[in-house]
Amino acid sequence: MKRVLVTGAGGLLGSYIMRQASAQKGLEAVGTTRTGQGGLKMDLTSNGDISSVMSSVSPDIVINTASLTNVDYCEGHRREALAINAEGPRIIADECKKLGAKLIQISTDYVFDGKRGMYTEADSPGPVNYYGKTKLEAEKAVEQSGTGYLIVRPAIIYGWGTTGPLTTSPTITSPVGTTSAAGVRRPNYVTWLIETVSSGQKARIFDQYNSPTFAGSLAEGLLKALGSEGLYHLAGPERISRYDFALRVADKFNLAKGLIAPARDNTFAKAARPHDSSLDVSKAWKDLGIRLLTVDEGLKMMKKEFDERKK
Numbered sequence: 069m070k071r072v073l074v075t076g077a078g079g080l081l082g083s084y085i086m087r088q089a090s091a092q093k094g095l096e097a098v099g100t101t102r103t104g105q106g107g108l109k110m111d112l113t114s115n116g117d118i119s120s121v122m123s124s125v126s127p128d129i130v131i132n133t134a135s136l137t138n139v140d141y142c143e144g145h146r147r148e149a150l151a152i153n154a155e156g157p158r159i160i161a162d163e164c165k166k167l168g169a170k171l172i173q174i175s176t177d178y179v180f181d182g183k184r185g186m187y188t189e190a191d192s193p194g195p196v197n198y199y200g201k202t203k204l205e206a207e208k209a210v211e212q213s214g215t216g217y218l219i220v221r222p223a224i225i226y227g228w229g230t231t232g233p234l235t236t237s238p239t240i241t242s243p244v245g246t247t248s249a250a251g252v253r254r255p256n257y258v259t260w261l262i263e264t265v266s267s268g269q270k271a272r273i274f275d276q277y278n279s280p281t282f283a284g285s286l287a288e289g290l291l292k293a294l295g296s297e298g299l300y301h302l303a304g305p306e307r308i309s310r311y312d313f314a315l316r317v318a319d320k321f322n323l324a325k326g327l328i329a330p331a332r333d334n335t336f337a338k339a340a341r342p343h344d345s346s347l348d349v350s351k352a353w354k355d356l357g358i359r360l361l362t363v364d365e366g367l368k369m370m371k372k373e374f375d376e377r378k379k
């Protein structure tokens with residue numbers, strides 16, 4: 069029996085991992101959350117929390133999904149972002165080393181500058197915003213820690229996540245997005261789009277290309293990769309613009325496409341964004357035999373989950 073500790077268990081990716089790991093034979097999944105609501109309390113800014121959870125649980129593997137993921141917030145709250153996104157993983161890695169545990173660190177496509185796209189693991193990172201810088205710092209800390217590690221870079225993760233409050237949307241009657249321990253609903257790109265458009269508001273879409281990653285598929289990929297080590301791009305296999313992705317969401321969830329407008333620039337956002345942070349995922353396929361769902365496959369799964377929740 070392998071014991072897997074999942075940080076950020078109430079977040080979008082963490083909640084999918086918890087659900088799937090709990091159903092998998094030979095795995096015992098223990099989740100942690102920032103406040104202790106819905107899991108053991110492990111605030112990544114608290115060395116005490118990290119070391120006491122690590123020594124009491126004594127995991128074989130830690131999957132660190134916890135992170136400050138709001139890119140614009142990170143730009144304006146740098147000390148907090150660095151503490152959670154870089155210092156926390158460094159301490160977790162040191163604790164893993166002491167226990168002989170392996171660390172799976174979830175990184176991001178935002179470590180790249182976005183000038184070229186279709187980045188491979190051999191390409192040099194060059195983050196254009198503070199969030200990306202903190203995530204890259206975490207990668208370096210994990211690599212240098214001396215513990216066994218797997219670093220995974222997904223991109224624009226979407227899915228339903230945990231059960232949040234009911235949306236006020238007239239057409240969507242299911243919980244949308246994840247709810248933070250503070251009770252604040254945190255939408256992801258797809259749930260934000262569905263909520264915005266179905267409540268009659270216009271959605272302005274960033275001019276950006278990337279590799280959308282369905283959270284359920286990423287969770288499945290991570291659980292398959294538990295025994296692997298190294299650095300891998302684990303994301304959806306398609307390079308697509310956010311605008312085209314939005315149109316596919318509109319098709320699947322029957323949204324008014326007239327309310328979806330491409331923005332000519334991204335200057336309405338606080339932090340800079342990489343223009344094309346799409347990822348080449350062929351190494352994960354070649355080495356690990358892992359290929360995540362395409363946009364259409366991922367949205368189909370999301371629609372299926374939505375229809376099941378409505379019943």
Ligand SMILES: NC(=O)c1ccc[n+]([C@@H]2O[C@H](COP(=O)([O-])OP(=O)(O)OC[C@H]3O[C@@H](n4cnc5c(N)ncnc54)[C@H](OP(=O)(O)O)[C@@H]3O)[C@@H](O)[C@H]2O)c1
Pocket residue numbers: 076077078079080081082101102103110111112113132133134135136137152174175176177203222223224225226246247248249250254256
């Ligand atoms: N979302 C994306 O598009 C995307 C793209 C590429 C990579 N990633 C990476 O993928 C991972 C998972 O992302 P996600 O979409 O699942 O994010 P998410 O839904 O925002 O979940 C992140 C979790 O981290 C927790 N957290 C925040 N501050 C914490 C702290 N101080 N101590 C402990 N936990 C804390 C949050 O808890 P609270 O709710 O209580 O604050 C939340 O449950 C992250 O590492 C992220 O950087 C995400």
